[in-house]
Amino acid sequence: MIVHPVEAMGREGVPLQVIDSAHPQPERLQDAAAAHWFAREAGDFYPGIRTPAPAGYPDWLAQAALATGMARLPTVLRTTFAIATDAADALAPIQRIPHFDTLDPTMLAAVHYLCAPPHGGTSFYRHRGTGYERIDPSRAAAWRQGLTRDREQHGLPAPHYPTEHTAGFERIGLAALRFNRLILYPANCLHAGDLGAAPLAHDAVHGRLTLTSLLRA
Numbered sequence: 001m002i003v004h005p006v007e008a009m010g011r012e013g014v015p016l017q018v019i020d021s022a023h024p025q026p027e028r029l030q031d032a033a034a035a036h037w038f039a040r041e042a043g044d045f046y047p048g049i050r051t052p053a054p055a056g057y058p059d060w061l062a063q064a065a066l067a068t069g070m071a072r073l074p075t076v077l078r079t080t081f082a083i084a085t086d087a088a089d090a091l092a093p094i095q096r097i098p099h100f101d102t103l104d105p106t107m108l109a110a111v112h113y114l115c116a117p118p119h120g121g122t123s124f125y126r127h128r129g130t131g132y133e134r135i136d137p138s139r140a141a142a143w144r145q146g147l148t149r150d151r152e153q154h155g156l157p158a159p160h161y162p163t164e165h166t167a168g169f170e171r172i173g174l175a176a177l178r179f180n181r182l183i184l185y186p187a188n189c190l191h192a193g194d195l196g197a198a199p200l201a202h203d204a205v206h207g208r209l210t211l212t213s214l215l216r217a
Helices: 026-034 057-066 137-154
Strands: 007-009 014-020 048-052 075-084 107-113 122-127 169-175 181-186 191-193 208-216
Touching: 007 169, 014 169, 026 208, 057 075, 057 107, 057 181, 057 208, 169 181
Parallel strands: none
Antiparallel strands: 007 014, 014 181, 048 075, 075 208, 107 181, 107 208, 122 169, 122 191
16 A cells, blocks of 8 residues: 555645555455446436445445544445446536535545546546635535536536536646545545546446545544
């Protein structure tokens, strides 16, 4: 396990933690994913399919997060295998811009990459209209108003996955994809998967396979 120094992104210093060679047996995780049935979850804005993580993974993830220097063991609230599958022209408008996972500033998001390039990693963004890089309850109303102004100025987002060229947003950081790399970041920061560079297969062997998780610090 190689724990890199925390990167502070953007004007707000959004922390990005990167851990390489994260899991001792990543191929077993791949095998577990290949043996599971993936499906779309109702009400989920993730542009693809999921299946539960293997038993024992949440405990391992909590210990891996603790190894970064956290003051206490985090609680893993949710973790699933995920494969991005949706064609760009099938995305809803809200899926075409960077997003955040929760308004709760105490929550962390984790993405564990179990595939290799040319699949893409994860980018992080600032909303130009508001200057926000993280969205908490005190900013929620202004964030929604900012999106309304964006729509009035730019129209609906183009049918593409978010990139550094997405109108109304500026990229402030990038976590490149590497096999068995684990990244952790605040779950309320603006981010998006870099999904435009490689074909989005529907199976765990060829697709953009990740383990995605939410933790309470």
